[in-house]
Amino acid sequence: MKPAPRKIALIGNPNSGKSTLFNQLTGLRQKTGNFPGVTVEKKSGTLRLPFPAHSSASDETLVVAEAILIDLPGIYSIYPKSRDEQVAMDILANPQHPDHPDAVVVVADASNLQRNLLLFTQIADLGLPTVLALNMLDVAESMKLKVNAVQLAMQLQVPVIKINARSGDGVDLLREAIQRVAVTERLVPAYFLDPAEKQPEIIEEVKTRYQLENNYLALQYLCQHDSFTFLNQGQREQLDGLITKYAFDKTDFLANETITRYERLRPLVQKTVTSQGDSEQPAWTRRLDKILLHPVWGYVAFLMVLLVIFQAVFAWAEYPMDWIDQATANAIQWTKTTLPQGVLNDLLTDGLMAGIGGVIIFIPQIAFLFGLVGLLEESGYMARVMVIMDKLMRKFGLNGRSVVPLISGVACAVPAIMTTRSINNPYERLLTILVTPLMSCSARLPIYTILIALVVPDDTVLGILNLQGLVLLGLYLLGLIGALGSAWLFSIFVPRREPSYFILEMPTYKWPRWSHLGITMYDSVKSFVLEAGKIIVAISIVLWVLASYGPGDSMEQAEAQTMKEMSDAPEQVREAAVASAQLETSYAGRFGKFIEPAIAPLGYDWKIGIALITSFAAREVFVGTMSTIYSIGGEASEDAVTIRQRLEKERNPQTGGPMYTPAVSFSLLMFYVFAMMCMSTLAIVYRETHGWKWPMVQLVYTMVLAYVSAWATFQLLS
Amino acid sequence: MLLTRNVADLKKGERAVIKSFSDRDMSLKLLEMGCLPGCEVRLDAIAPFGDPICVRVGGCYCLSLRRNEAASIVVE
Structure with missing residues (x-):
């Protein structure tokens, strides 16, 4: 007996229910990463297999063995049509690949x-141990089709398991079958289609040169060597030489x-599928x-769907967000008063805890957004869109497929740009990559939320629509218009x-599976908290340091100076003035002042300047920065006021009125609608376009767009 | 009048049988997705602005493709 299987690959046509089955088999025990060497997203998870306890005969309980289940991209055949699909064959054709499976579930x-079996026969011909999971029998039934699985198993000479990936019926039988196939030594059945029937000489030569046993694999060396990463340039040229030598027409x-x-499958399908009436x-x-x-x-309908999404994200998410906001404020307040006063206390509360609070506040919105986008994909509506x-x-200049990256861009540009790989045309793919960051991602949402709440009244218009929700929808539409307009200019x-x-x-x-959606939401929140969250917390702390310290003894001087000037003012006012003066002289303040001339035409002061700079790491840092700056620079931070209230209290030193006037707020909103304030996006574009040319083009054009529109907005409104 | 007709010429709801393909590269993709010579196709729906179109292939599933792509499928 062979050792327990280590790797099982899941493969199938798009829309065959493959990812539903993947979730069913692995549950929450899954992780997302990249396939080695390429930037294609890889989903893998732990698969529990029943494993007879042959060594311990004392009890008859089944010991569970674990295997790794790898989800390969959905394909119609093993001949790839896009870069995303190349991964599947690169893994299946290379036994040395770290993800090469011990068995395959089709x-x-x-x-x-008939069409789904095309892929199956190709996989089986590669000589891989295979199980056929027959899904969507309920759909077949509603089309008056009856499938005889026993007959099919006999015809194909492999285990055929009837499953319902959505309800989980038959999945345990599938686990047993996977276990059996992966463990038993398998007789290699006859080829379904032997390429040596038609081209024996060339197949034979490839087999000898590369020491291959499988005729069909030899054919793949001929047809796909350019996308096989495990072949070197010399080998590729040699195979090209063979193609010329034998005049092989691919x-x-x-x-x-x-x-x-298909011709060979037709009688087979006729024997196993009986149709009762017009399907x-x-x-x-x-x-x-x-x-x-x-x-x-x-x-x-499409507009209604979008409207529902934005109303939902704004209105529903508000309750859990308020709750998180309050809880964070309480926790900071409690820590501040309970622990002894000092630098460590400040670092913990104003730096670390404020930073963490700034991360977890997004969780409800990200969960809602990913859940709703997932709902559209699961239900089949996305294809109609x-x-x-x-x-x-x-x-x-784009493609209907560009809609998915653009809509996903509403959640986050990084995964959205990764989904552009399904656009087969390189040109349309490039355009989509260039304009996707203009779609308002979830990281912009907190900025929008706070600034809108500051200047747009919480009124209801037309009976049911929330005015703030409408403004939010407007910002998203503006991003969309910007994206399409730029694509047109580029084209x-x-x-x-x-x-x-x-x-x-x-x-x-x-009908979508709620558990499946739950997993999508859980995954997105997890990766946000773990990946983006880390950066945000780290920057929050760095920022706290920058805002708390200045060169030399300038902080002490600022304190002494202000104390002297304001000696007859009440203590509270004096303390606030000291804090404000200290922030101004700190490293962060100096930095903000340095760029102030450049941003003054947009209506921003040096405090906003600090936030602009730090938010280049990630837009959501803007909010964290604001809370740090104002909890230090503002008055009486013991009040634990929430950030919105802090912004409302902020005064403009020149006019004495509120700093965040509609002109400044809308100018900031405009800036963030268009500006590419995200290092991760630049990094992913660099990776996807293989060079710095396009990320730099993208950075420059979005910044120009952002600056000009923010300037115009401020000048018009003030 | 013997004109070659293709899938793009069909009217909504009209049925036809696939005869051959006029574009080699396109034919590979279409074959893999189940458009076989001898298969019945029916024009099911036309998207707003007349393009793309939705074609039912072999009675069991629906394929959406652009007019110029549909024009490479010659029907009897």
Whole structure:
């Protein structure tokens, strides 16, 4: 008996329920990372397999063995159509790859068996131990199709397990089957399609040169060597030489391969699937499509969906956010008074705890946003959005597929830019990457929230709409307009090289699985808290230090000076003045002052300048910075007032009126709508475009856009 | 009048049988997604502004593609 399986790969067509099954099999025991050497997102998780306790005969309980389940990108065949899809074959073809699986689970949509089995036969022909998981039998049933799994298993010579990935039915049987397949030595069955039938000489030569045993794998060396990372340049040239030597026509061979596989699958599917009447997609999918793809109602529905998302994120998330805000303030207050006074106390409360508070306050909004975007994808509606948006997107040089990165950009530009890899056309992909950061990401939300709450009244208009929610929607629309406009400008100035295409399968509508959405929300919050949160807390602390210390004894001098000047003022006023003077002379204050001339035309003072600089690390730091600056520079921090109230109290030293007038607030809002204040985004664009050219182009154009629009807004409103 | 017709020429709701493809690279993608010669197609829906279109292939699933792509599928 072989040792327990270590790696199991999950593979299947898009929309076959693969990721639902992945969640079902791994639950919360999953993690997201990258495949080694490439920047393709990799999801893997712990898979528990029943494992007979053969060594300890004393009890009959089943010991659970653990394996790693790797989720490969959804593909229609093993011939990749985009960079994202190359990963799957790179892993399957290379036994030395760290993720090369011991067994493969192919998920197939039973309602479209013939096409789903195409991929299955290719995987099986590669000689990998395989289990076929037959999913979506309920959809097949509603289409009056009946699938005989036993017959199918006999025909294909592999275990076939009927599952329902959404309810979890059959998943335990699947675990057993995976265990059996991975453990038993397997007889290699005959090829479903042997490439040596048609081209024996070239296949034989590849096999000898690369010491391969599998004919179909040898064919893959011929067809895909350019995307196999484990081959070197010399080997690639050698394979190109063989192709020329034998006059091997790849396109022709592949078209023939696909047609032949389908021809051989047809009688097999006819034997196993019985149709009872006219098979049609479920009636409600057709009825919904009539509305959602309608020239007028389709767009109305899409706008309604967007409106609901923004109202929800603003209105629903407010309750947990208020609660978190209050709890943080209480905790800081309690710590401040309980622990002995001093530098350490200040560092802990004003630096660390304020920073952590600034991170966890986002959790409700991020969870809601990722949950709702996930809902759109799960239900099948996202594909309809791509269809109704394709023609429109093409006008701006983009593709219907650009909608997904643009919508995901509302959550975070970093994963959104990673999803652009599914855009097969490099040119459209580049444009999408360049404009995605203009979509208002969740990190901008706290800035929007605070500034809107400051200057827009909390009124209800038209009976149900919250005015603040409407302004928020307006900011998001502005980001969208900016993104599309820039894409259009780029498409004029950057020449296009390849023609674009758009072929997309339309999934049936499905009722979303709430547990699946729960996992999506949990994952997004976890990665935000762990990854972005770390940076935010660290910067909060650095900032506290910068704001608390100045060069030489300048801090002491500022204190003495102010004390002298204000000696007859009440103590509270004097203390606030001292703190303010100290902040001004601190390192942070000097830095802010240094850039003040550049930002004065936008209506900002040096305090906002500090926040602008620090928020370049990540926009959300703006809020943390504000709270640090004002808890030190403001009056009586023992009051533990929340940041919004602090901003309201801030006075403009020249006019004596509030600092955050509508002109300044809206100017700041404009700045943050367009400015690319995010190091992580620049880093991911560098990685995705392989160079500094495009990230720099992006940085410059967004900054110009931000500066000009903020300036115009301030000048118009003041 | 023997004109070659393609999927882009179909009217909404009209059915036809796939005969061949006029674009080699496109044909690979379409084949893998289940558009086979001999398969029945039906024009199911047309997106706003007339493009892309949604085609039901072999009665069991729906494919969305642009008009110029649909034009590479020759029907009988």
